[in-house]
Amino acid sequence: MDKGETVEKPFRRVVRALLWSLLMGGEILLLYFLPSFRLYVTSPSPIEDAFLQLLSLFVVIEFLIRLTEGTVIPYILSSARASIMIYLLYQLTGGGVYTSSLVVRGVPVEVTFQFRSVLDAFTLLLLLDLSKNVLGAISFLHEKVEEQLKTEAPF
Numbered sequence: 001m002d003k004g005e006t007v008e009k010p011f012r013r014v015v016r017a018l019l020w021s022l023l024m025g026g027e028i029l030l031l032y033f034l035p036s037f038r039l040y041v042t043s044p045s046p047i048e049d050a051f052l053q054l055l056s057l058f059v060v061i062e063f064l065i066r067l068t069e070g071t072v073i074p075y076i077l078s079s080a081r082a083s084i085m086i087y088l089l090y091q092l093t094g095g096g097v098y099t100s101s102l103v104v105r106g107v108p109v110e111v112t113f114q115f116r117s118v119l120d121a122f123t124l125l126l127l128l129d130l131s132k133n134v135l136g137a138i139s140f141l142h143e144k145v146e147e148q149l150k151t152e153a154p155f
Contacts, residue, residue: 017066024062025055054088075137082130086123093119 022030029052061081065074090096096116102109 013067013069017063020066021059021063024059026059028055029059057084072137072140075133075140079130079133079137082126082133086126086130089119089122089126096120 018026058081061077065077065081068074068077093115096114096119098113098115100111102111
């Protein structure tokens with residue numbers, strides 16, 4: 001392996017990770033932080049600010065997942081991402097109940113939406129993703145141990 005290959009392989013990996021993280025939400029962050037785009041947007045509300053922080057977190061996690069492919073770390077990061085999503089879904093939605101007060105023609109109206117079944121379906125999918133990542137990590141580590149045993153003790 002020459003010096004060009006040793007530099008080219010990590011460079012390709014970083015570029016690939018940047019492209020994937022850009023596709024997974026980075027373009028929203030880029031647009032938001034462009035000065036020309038900020039001219040058309042008012043100052044961010046606390047909800048928008050929290051959304052941008054969460055989006056930034058998920059873009060960084062996606063970048064790290066793509067950067068560390070070929071190790072057990074992507075499985076750990078994907079599991080962490082699924083766990084964070086489960087927590088945030090329940091926290092941000094109030095457990096699947098949304099209540100809003102409106103004024104319609106001078107009469108106050110309180111509207112309540114219950115979408116617990118939809119939230120439970122999303123949670124089930126995220127738990128399946130979490131399980132898949134844990135089993136993938138176990139399988140990955142099992143294969144690495146098998147490879148190591150084959151090289152150490154040839155039968």
